[in-house]
Amino acid sequence: MVQIRVEYFAILREHVGSAHEALSTSAATVGDLYEELDRRYAFPALGRLKVAVNDEFCDWSTPLQDGDMVVFIPPVAGG
Amino acid sequence: MSHFGFKRERFDLAPHQALLADPVAGAYASFEGWVRNHNDGRAGVLYLEYEGYEQLGVKEGERIIAEAFARFDITKAHCIHRLGKLEIGELAVWVGVSAAHRDAAFAACRYIIDEVKHRVPIWKKEHYADGDSGWVNCEACAAHAADTPPLK
Numbered sequence: 741m742v743q744i745r746v747e748y749f750a751i752l753r754e755h756v757g758s759a760h761e762a763l764s765t766s767a768a769t770v771g772d773l774y775e776e777l778d779r780r781y782a783f784p785a786l787g788r789l790k791v792a793v794n795d796e797f798c799d800w801s802t803p804l805q806d807g808d809m810v811v812f813i814p815p816v817a818g819g
Numbered sequence: 820m821s822h823f824g825f826k827r828e829r830f831d832l833a834p835h836q837a838l839l840a841d842p843v844a845g846a847y848a849s850f851e852g853w854v855r856n857h858n859d860g861r862a863g864v865l866y867l868e869y870e871g872y873e874q875l876g877v878k879e880g881e882r883i884i885a886e887a888f889a890r891f892d893i894t895k896a897h898c899i900h901r902l903g904k905l906e907i908g909e910l911a912v913w914v915g916v917s918a919a920h921r922d923a924a925f926a927a928c929r930y931i932i933d934e935v936k937h938r939v940p941i942w943k944k945e946h947y948a949d950g951d952s953g954w955v956n957c958e959a960c961a962a963h964a965a966d967t968p969p970l971k
Contacts (some may be wrong), residue, residue: 749872750870750957792940817936817955818900819900819936
């Protein structure tokens, strides 16, 4: 088990009802974490979702480590 | 010296434009994105809310501007994106580029705004006169991508 923090933005923040949470998880990768949280929250289907760990984009296969901060990134719409 | 930043309040462009001045620069090109009252064929947008993942957004914005310096013969470049609630007509994003000649200034300005729109983690929520609201690029995805696995 690792202790991590998840931050939510925009449509995911509104869906979860919180901007962040601290979690204890047995998920091995950020992709596994997404699937675990999707079972809990039933996230809206968002097509081109990206993910960041510790303020850098990363692959879904990135291993989770104690103290990581994870952000799932819905399709962006700047400008 | 930072090249990309977020601002939560209205700001004066003049001091930012002044940072682009340089004796070698013979051209200045800029892009301003303004909040409009319609989107995707739908009228009645009352205002927008921009939300940003600022720590990653600044890093990605700086990377984009570094790419612009590598690709184009430009002198200086800056980009500022607003966050928070914006009314119709307000400045949402500004890109400014100076260069010795106009071709590079125009091209780099275009490159920066296009990449910022596609890559920087910023989200835009439209609020309509009929009370409806929605996150741009997310609600339609949610409606149409129900059978697509998210991890692709």
